[in-house]
Amino acid sequence: xxxxxxxxxxxxxxxxxxxxxxxxxxxxxxxxxxxxxxxxxxxxxxxxxxxxxxxxxxxxxxxxxxxxxxxxxxxxxxxxxxxxxxxxxxxxxxxxxxxxxxxxxxxxxxxxxxxxxxxxxxxxxxxxxxxxxxxxxxxxxxxxxxxxxxxxxxxxxxxxxxxxxxxxxxxxxxxxxxxxxxxxxxxxxxxxxxxxxxxxxxxxxxxxxxxxxxxxxxxxxxxxxxxxxxxxxxxxxxxxxxxxxxxxxxxxxxxxxxxxxxxxxxxxxxxxxxxxxxxxxxxxxxxxxxxxxxxxx
Amino acid sequence: xxxxxxxxxxxxxxxxxxxxxxxxxxxxxxxxxxxxxxxxxxxxxxxxxxxxxxxxxxxxxxxxxxxxxxxxxxxxxxxxxxxxxxxxxxxxxxxxxxxxxxxxxxxxxxxxxxxxxxxxxxxxxxxxxxxxxxxxxxxxxxxxxxxxxxxxxxxxxxxxxxxxxxxxxxxxxxxxxxxxxxxxxxxxxxxxxxxxxxxxxxxxxxxxxxxxxxxxxxxxxxxxxxxxxxxxxxxxxxxxxxxxxxxxxxxxxxxxxxxxxxxxxxxxxxxxxxxxxxxxxxxxxxxxxxxxxxxxxxxxxxxxxxxxxxxxxxxxxxxxxxxxxxxxxxxxxxxxxxxxxxxxxxxxxxxxxxxxxxxxxxxxxxxxxxxxxxxxxxxxxxxxxxxxxxxxxxxxxxxxxxxxxxxxxxxxxxxxxxxxxxxxxxxxxxxxxxxxxxxxxxxxxxxxxxxxxxxxxxxxxxxxxxxxxxxxxxxxxxxxxxxxxxxxxxxxxxxxxxxxx
Numbered sequence: 001x002x003x004x005x006x007x008x009x010x011x012x013x014x015x016x017x018x019x020x021x022x023x024x025x026x027x028x029x030x031x032x033x034x035x036x037x038x039x040x041x042x043x044x045x046x047x048x049x050x051x052x053x054x055x056x057x058x059x060x061x062x063x064x065x066x067x068x069x070x071x072x073x074x075x076x077x078x079x080x081x082x083x084x085x086x087x088x089x090x091x092x093x094x095x096x097x098x099x100x101x102x103x104x105x106x107x108x109x110x111x112x113x114x115x116x117x118x119x120x121x122x123x124x125x126x127x128x129x130x131x132x133x134x135x136x137x138x139x140x141x142x143x144x145x146x147x148x149x150x151x152x153x154x155x156x157x158x159x160x161x162x163x164x165x166x167x168x169x170x171x172x173x174x175x176x177x178x179x180x181x182x183x184x185x186x187x188x189x190x191x192x193x194x195x196x197x198x199x200x201x202x203x204x205x206x207x208x209x210x211x212x213x214x215x216x217x218x219x220x221x222x223x224x225x226x227x228x229x230x231x232x233x234x235x236x237x238x239x240x241x242x243x244x245x246x247x248x249x250x251x252x253x254x255x256x257x258x259x260x261x262x263x264x265x266x267x268x269x270x271x272x273x274x275x276x277x278x279x280x281x282x283x284x285x286x287x288x289x290x291x292x293x294x295x296x297x
Numbered sequence: 298x299x300x301x302x303x304x305x306x307x308x309x310x311x312x313x314x315x316x317x318x319x320x321x322x323x324x325x326x327x328x329x330x331x332x333x334x335x336x337x338x339x340x341x342x343x344x345x346x347x348x349x350x351x352x353x354x355x356x357x358x359x360x361x362x363x364x365x366x367x368x369x370x371x372x373x374x375x376x377x378x379x380x381x382x383x384x385x386x387x388x389x390x391x392x393x394x395x396x397x398x399x400x401x402x403x404x405x406x407x408x409x410x411x412x413x414x415x416x417x418x419x420x421x422x423x424x425x426x427x428x429x430x431x432x433x434x435x436x437x438x439x440x441x442x443x444x445x446x447x448x449x450x451x452x453x454x455x456x457x458x459x460x461x462x463x464x465x466x467x468x469x470x471x472x473x474x475x476x477x478x479x480x481x482x483x484x485x486x487x488x489x490x491x492x493x494x495x496x497x498x499x500x501x502x503x504x505x506x507x508x509x510x511x512x513x514x515x516x517x518x519x520x521x522x523x524x525x526x527x528x529x530x531x532x533x534x535x536x537x538x539x540x541x542x543x544x545x546x547x548x549x550x551x552x553x554x555x556x557x558x559x560x561x562x563x564x565x566x567x568x569x570x571x572x573x574x575x576x577x578x579x580x581x582x583x584x585x586x587x588x589x590x591x592x593x594x595x596x597x598x599x600x601x602x603x604x605x606x607x608x609x610x611x612x613x614x615x616x617x618x619x620x621x622x623x624x625x626x627x628x629x630x631x632x633x634x635x636x637x638x639x640x641x642x643x644x645x646x647x648x649x650x651x652x653x654x655x656x657x658x659x660x661x662x663x664x665x666x667x668x669x670x671x672x673x674x675x676x677x678x679x680x681x682x683x684x685x686x687x688x689x690x691x692x693x694x695x696x697x698x699x700x701x702x703x704x705x706x707x708x709x710x711x712x713x714x715x716x717x718x719x720x721x722x723x724x725x726x727x728x729x730x731x732x733x734x735x736x737x738x739x740x741x742x743x744x745x746x747x748x749x750x751x752x753x754x755x756x757x758x759x760x761x762x763x764x765x766x767x768x769x770x771x772x773x774x775x776x777x778x779x780x781x782x783x784x785x786x787x788x789x790x791x792x793x794x795x796x797x798x
Contacts, residue, residue, distance in 0.1 A: 163653045172651075186580075187524040192573035193580040232651045235634040236626060237617050240584070257518040257586055257614040261789065262782025263702070264622035268709035277712065279304065285712035286719035295716075295772045 009033055009044050014067065023057060023066035082109060086117050090127050090141050095149045097130055097140030157225075170216060171229045176238055178202065178210045179253035186252075201242065201250040204230060267294045301707040303327070306377045308714040313380055314353055317342060321350040325360065325372040332367050357409045358500070364464035379503055381710070381784050386506050390449070393509075397432070397440045400424065402449070405501050410453040413475055414495040417441060418485050434486070438477050445474045448505045453498040508544050511792055515607050518614075519585055523577075526570040527585065530577050533560045534589060538602045545795055548606075551592040551599035554578060558597075586610045605796040609695060612793040615786060616698055619705070620669060627652055628660040632693070635670055640690040661691065668701040669693070696798060703790045710783045717776040724769040731766050734758055 016032035017024050024032075030041060045065065048054050057064040085107050090098055104114050118141065121127045130148045132138040142148065157164055182200045189196030208226040211217065230251050233239040239251050263269040267290040268277070277283045285291060303326045311319035320340050325331060328339075336347050351370055354360035359377050363369050383406055391399040404420050405411060411419075417437050424432050444450050451472045456465035475497065512535045520528030534557060538549035554575070561567070561574045570577060578600065582591050588607045593599040613636070621629040630650050635641055638649075647657045664670045675688040721728065734757060741751050758766070 157651065165651075165653045165656070168651045188526065188569055190569070192569075192576040193523065193527065194573075194576045197580055197584060228651060231649065232630060235630045235637065235650060237629065237633055242583075252584075255521050256617065257522060257611055258514070258618070258789070259521075260618050260622070261615050261786040262779065262784070263615070263706050263709060263786045264618055265782055266709050266713060266779045268712050269619065269705065270622045274705065274708055277708070279715075285715040288712070288716070291712070291716055295775055 006044070006047075009036065009040075010048060013044065013048065017054070017065060017067040023059070023064040025062050025064055029065065082107075082113065082117050083121060085109075086114070087121060087126065090121075091143060093140075093142060095142055095146045097132075097142040097148065099138060099140055103141070167217075168229065168232070171211065171221075171226075172232055172236075174211060174214060174216065175207055175226070175229050176233055176253060178207055179233070179239055179251055183253035197252070201252045203244070203248050203250050205248070207251070267291050299704060299707070301704050301711065302374055302378075304711040305707050305714070306372070306374045308711055308718070309377055309380050310359075312714065312718060314350075317346050318350040318353055321347055322354070322359075322372055322377070325370060326374060330363065330369040330371040332369055336370070364462070364466065368464055376503075378784075378787065381780055382788070384781060385510070385784065386501070386503075389506060389509055394440060394444065397437055398444055398449075401437070401441055401444065402501060405450060405499065410498045410500040412495040412498055413441060413477055414482060414485050416499065417477075417482055421486060434482050435479055438479060438482060442474060442477065445472065445499075448472070448502055450499050451502040451505075453500040455498075504544075507788070507792075510788060511604075511608075514611060514789065514792070515588060515604075518607075518611060519581065519588065522586055523580060523584065526567055526573075527577055527581050529564060529567055529570055530557070530561060530574070530581060531585070531588065533557060533564070534600065534602050536560075538604075546604065547796055548590075549602040549604065551601050553596035554598035554600060555596055557600065608793045608796060611789055612695065612699055612702075615789055616669065616702055619702055620664070623667070624660060624663055627656065628664055631657065631660050632664055632669060635691050636693045640673065640692045643689060643691065646691065665691075669698050671697065695793075699790055699793050703787065703794075706783055706787050706790065710780060710787070713776050713779050713783065717773055717780075720769055720772050720776070724765065727762055727766050728769065730762070731758060 012033050013029055016028060020028065026041075026045075029045065030036075030038070033041065033044075036044065045054070049056065055066045057066055086103060086109070089103050089106055092098075100114070100118070103109075103118075104111060107114065109117065118127070118129075122129065125144050127141050128144050129139045129141055132140055157168060179202055182202060185199040186193060186196035189199070204223050204227045207230060208221060208223050211221060211226060227249060230239065230241070230249075233251070233253075234241050237256060238253060240254050241249055241251050244250055267288070268274050268285075271277070271290055273283055277285060277288070303323070306326055307319055307323050310322040320342060321336060324336055324340050328335075331339075333344070333347060333351065336342075336351075337344050340347065342350075351360065354370075354372070355362065357376075359373050361371050361373055363371065386406070387399050387403055390402045400420050400423075401416065404416055404423075408416065408419075417434065421432060421434055421437060441450075452470050454467035454469045457468050458465050512532070515535065516528045516531050519531040534549075534552060537552040537556065537560065541552070542549045557578065558574045561570050561577075564570060578598070582589055582600070586607070587610065588603060590601045590603055590606075591598060592601040617629055617633060620632045627650075631646055631652070634646060634650050638645070641649075643658070643661065646661060647654055650657060652660075661670070665672060670691055671694050673690045673692060675690060734754060737754050738751055741754065
């Protein structure tokens with residue numbers, strides 16, 4: 001068999017595989033190149049497997065050939081077998097990453113060898129280590145060009161594993177301002193309260209657009225992110241949420257049902273020492289400094 | 298019946314009735330119920346004074362007695378708390394029925410219970426010389442009758458003697474709106490009051506006032522949440538509710554939308570409400586803090602007022618404010634988050650409240666410390682090894698939180714009243730002097746003495762004294778205003794407790 005016909009056969013098989021990204025069975029391969037005998041077919045497939053163009057899967061007892069991603073193939077050029085195994089594991093984990101202990105379990109490599117392999121891969125800038133947000137000591141590995149998943153990086157609210165509470169506060173305030181601009185529409189609306197209510201509602205997408213237009217955020221905020229912020233407003237009691245018939249969430253700024261009650265207007269309501277305040281002793285109402293300061297103001 | 302309640306009650310009794318009644322009140326509060334002999338023994342007061350105090354307490358409905366083999370007295374602490382609400386009752390009367398009603402209720406509150414003739418004649422005589430008020434016995438009588446009809450005043454219970462017993466029992470009677478004869482009243486004004494034949498006694502019906510306050514709270518809340526038109530609609534629904542169900546029912550019986558529509562159309566100056574009644578009903582149902590609920594479709598829709606739910610919502614608003622002011626808005630966020638999720642783990646609190654780990658934990662524990670939230674540990678069944686981690690679920694027990702808030706209110710009320718009595722005691726001499734100077738000056742003015750002499754008397758109060766007195770008066774005013782506000786908060790909480798759990 002000449003090299004040229006060999007290449008042509010490989011081409012045919014690859015084309016068949018490209019058309020079926022989910023993988024092709026041995027029968028499909030045979031159908032793609034009917035002129036080959038089964039022995040020649042096996043030789044051709046083995047060659048392609050050796051070149052690392054195909055992944056082999058076992059599905060329901062039959063073998064399945066799947067075309068490998070071309071660029072990943074190039075990434076591990078000049079790597080030895082261990083590196084390949086480790087790389088494949090990391091690649092499989094996707095943007096969720098994989099913990100070093102899981103790599104060790106699944107690759108059956110010794111600890112020292114594994115660290116060496118990981119180091120060399122990291123040196124080649126093929127993979128990277130990312131610190132996990134909810135477990136600060138846990139490191140996970142993923143491909144170098146991948147963006148870490150939200151559950152790992154914590155999403156827009158984390159900068160180097162630190163929660164950015166100020167950023168959240170600012171966004172919280174801005175969202176509230178946006179909602180408050182429309183909140184009054186429900187009051188005495190000449191077109192009736194239902195129209196007024198609809199006008200006072202804002203969808204999360206609208207708020208997201210407003211926030212993006214403000215340009216206060218360096219990171220791009222998704223609608224999901226804005227919904228988390230809007231939910232904090234709901235928990236603050238400053239907004240209420242509702243769902244439109246099309247399933248999109250809408251928000252509306254509201255006021256508390258009652259004005260600040262008498263309890264918080266007197267110093268005792270906010271006094272940190274109120275539970276230690278007695279009729280006699282060191283802390284008494286008649287000698288209370290807070291009380292006299294409040295009365296003298 | 299908590300320690301804090303006892304402190305407030307004692308303060309209030311001391312202020313309104315003096316030290317002796319305060320002592321007797323304290324003793325009764327501490328021991329629950331007691332006989333006269335026992336009170337004499339523990340307080341060390343003379344028997345006549347104890348009897349006198351008990352008589353006062355019984356007269357104002359601040360104590361009750363139970364007749365068995367012996368007569369035991371019991372303090373009615375809830376009614377004592379109402380003493381600080383009197384100004385609010387008067388204000389309500391004035392704004393709803395005018396100053397004549399205010400005078401009648403004021404007199405009745407002071408007398409505790411009184412016959413209609415005596416009451417009206419006393420009010421008449423008191424303000425006879427006051428030209429501004431321009432009282433008229435016929436108007437006064439009409440006001441009295443309309444108050445009785447509206448249920449703000451009711452007939453006092455009648456004492457009845459059981460066979461073979463010397464101790465009377467008070468039997469409540471149904472109020473019959475009286476038919477007072479103006480001629481009899483005129484006659485009573487000129488003759489001696491003691492020999493008047495009227496023997497139906499009247500007293501103030503606090504509960505009727507409380508209904509007004511509650512309705513007012515609900516209407517105001519809806520007005521804040523939606524607008525005045527919705528508030529007006531809420532008022533109509535409450536009116537409708539009183540026609541068909543008991544006032545403190547958990548939910549009213551359903552009212553048909555068409556009836557409400559008719560009622561709304563009869564309200565003046567509300568063009569928007571006229572045009573969009575159905576829309577307002579819908580918005581009230583969906584966005585009105587679940588004060589009302591659609592109960593059915595008969596007759597164009599049936600609506601139910603959820604009074605208990607409303608009381609809960611208002612209480613929650615009060616708690617939110619309290620948490621915000623005591624622990625900050627972040628804590629309020631956590632508090633509300635826990636409430637809306639029912640049961641939640643600590644980790645989920647952090648995730649949803651968007652707060653840094655440490656701060657979130659600290660605030661959660663502080664809330665726990667103040668008894669505003671509770672924690673429920675869920676231990677897994679004994680598994681191998683000690684590694685079984687318990688799950689801690691945080692949740693809000695509204696009833697317990699309400700109790701915590703009530704305690705706080707009572708503490709604050711006690712402190713305010715304590716400070717005001719301390720201020721009064723500290724400036725007693727000056728305040729007394731000022732009062733004397735004022736009365737002397739008033740007398741001189743009436744006699745028409747020259748301005749020179751009046752100024753001389755006025756100057757007996759030196760400038761430093763004057764400034765001290767005015768400072769003290771300002772403080773006392775602020776304190777009594779604070780007390781009224783605290784009473785409002787207490788009222789809101791007691792509204793919640795008025796419903797079955």
